[in-house]
Amino acid sequence: MDNEIAIIGAGMHPWGKWGHNFVQYGVAAAREALADAGISWRDIRFVSGGATVRCGYPGYVAGATFAQALGWQGAEVNTSYAACASGSQALAAARNKILSGECEVALVVGADTTPKGFLAPAGGYRPEDPDWVRFYLGITNPTYFALYARRRMDLYGDTLEDFAAVKVKNSRVGAKNPRARYRKCFTAEDVAASAMVADPLRLMDICATSDGGAALIVCSLDYARRIGKADAPRVAAISTVTPTFASAVVEMPDIATDSAAAAGVEAVSYRSSIPLKAYEEAGIGPGDVSLAEVYDLSTALELDWIEDLQLTPRGEAAAWLRRGDTALGGRIPVNVSGGLACFGEAVPAQALAQVCELTWQLRGQAGDRQVKGAKVGITANQGLFGHGSSVIVKK
């Protein structure tokens, strides 16, 4: 296909709470990806970074920051900020550069350091800022995840035990992933014993924030052939679509949804619209997918994503989970990396970490976590302010 690029290198700094500068994680991930690709840093002609907004100016110009740290060598740089989709947007920038023929091989890298304490909005009286409004009225991040979870319970009959089973499933594979932050096999009892945060979600249903870094080396198919990597996994599609008015689901940090009262306007679920463009672009359907890495900010949200990706009919993800169909060895394994449940979220690195996992899986290098015969993988994530992405990687 003429819109495909090859992934010839993948690397990560392990997720954790290390307390170092984000640049250190990005450099470690980039060097691992370069070594994995077997090419030199000087071969890279484009550096595409995912921005972090928590680390001052160097984070806003992350592409240049990483290029300087690796040693200025004249490559062009780019920095993308798209909340949780930053890594995908950085990857899309590299793809454009490669497909336009401007460069043959690029480094895509994102890294973050967790802030200390709450990410509270600025003080004062600022009703024009939706983030200030919702905190003032007592609406926190877990509120939104819990609203989605509770709706599943009332509409589809999902249970607290189902949500705990997502955590148990993901922790079983995460325990085998040397790059994951939490590597313990949690039990349903562990989840049930954790504190209720926002009913029906307990502390262990909600993902943490972490330090981490992830990087990819991507190139033209011709370049991959020339260096003997003609069968490297390929990026078959990248969707970074924005929502379509009127957005049907109340999203962080808003206090209300769009109104769909105008003639000709329908309420549309943003989350389920994100993968549509990816499937269309790749010419691949949900039935072709071997595995998925989805953004489990909460355990229940993994079930929403499975349905949004059309891997199961709407309302049936919990039934598939109960049968083991979404576990390693099941019909459609989801989050065999361990997911955010085991990693915690490192915003600008997370979407790239999802693609790293697909890369290793499609190469058959995932060890104890290997999905047998994996041919097509899809990622999905969604963040603040109309940012979300889905990437399809195929053999």
Place this chain on the structure above:
Amino acid sequence: MSDKPLAPAIEGWHTMADEPHLIGSQCTGCDTYFFPPQKQYCRNPGCDSTDFREVELSRTGRIWSYTNACYKPPAPYVAAEPFEPYAIAAVQLEREQMTVLGQVVSGVTVAELKVGMPMELVLETLHETDDDIKVTWKWRPLAAAANPAKGA
């Protein structure tokens, strides 16, 4: 109960009547509603109107979903001491075809809520300042209206 005057926690977002309404805006070009009120540009991609009228939104709707806050939120939330958990509901307004978040009145727990349950808008204390009692909109099960245990 203190005898301080009542004041809206956020100015101009709801009426102060016994049966209060949220104050939204409506595009005169395409009839799209906005809450919080939006008066500069219409976010309907098929409309470029810049003309809006102020409207009182429906004060009843049905629960889209619900949850609670078991832990004290960070500032700017002003929490009572000791912190009392509260329920939260996302309520769908039929005429406006939109969903609005809000706390549920104190004394109502998630065990008493259900998706689809009819709710009405009331005012209740959010917090007190030295000068006044800041009230805001909260959702209350319609069935409970006959026996209002706690008002503003």
